[in-house]
Amino acid sequence: MKTQYALLFIILCITLHGCKTRTVYMPVERTVTEYKDRLRLDSIFYRDTISMFQRGDTVYKDVVRWRERFVRDTVYHQRVDSIPVVVEKEVPVNYLTKWQQTRLHILNVVAALLLVYLAYRIGRKLKSTR
CATH class of the missing domain: 1.10.287 (Helix Hairpins)
Structure with missing residues (x-):
């Protein structure tokens, strides 16, 4: 008995x-690098040209419009320092x-x-x- x-x-x-499956956390080094490029417009001008001419008893009006953009010579380039970030990655074991x-x-x-x-x-x- x-x-x-x-x-x-x-x-x-x-x-x-x-x-139970065992999980092992392994530190993974990851470097984050960010770059930022900016291209700035200095000035924008809206222009037009109006020309009038006559043929016989008809008057013609011709209008041409355009936009001019003036860009700065240099490109502003900013680099952010990379900071190492430790990320824990879960690695499953014993499947x-x-x-x-x-x-x-x-x-x-x-x-x-x-x-x-x-x-x-x-x-x-x-x-x-x-």
């Missing part, structure tokens, strides 16, 4: 002990294959059936001794 209880206790401990997962599921079903059977046998024995 004591061996059955010990066996039941061992099986219970084994089934309650779960498997189970599909076959191992299937075997674990089958083992769980067998263990559950074994526990039900043992509980039934112990219950019958206790009932018969009373």
Whole structure:
């Protein structure tokens, strides 16, 4: 009787002990460098030209409009210093294959059936001794 209880206790401990994948955090050095280029427009002029001419008794008006942009000679180039940032990258360890997962599921079903059977046998024995 004591061996059955010990066996039941061992099986219970084994089934309650779960498997968990272990995660290992590995520091990854990452350098962030940002560049910013700016091109500034110095001035913008809207211009137009109007010309009028006459042919016979008809007066024609010709209007041409355009926009001139004057750009600065130099390009403003700003460099932000790079600051090393440590990023923790999660690397999963101990992946189970599909076959191992299937075997674990089958083992769980067998263990559950074994526990039900043992509980039934112990219950019958206790009932018969009373």
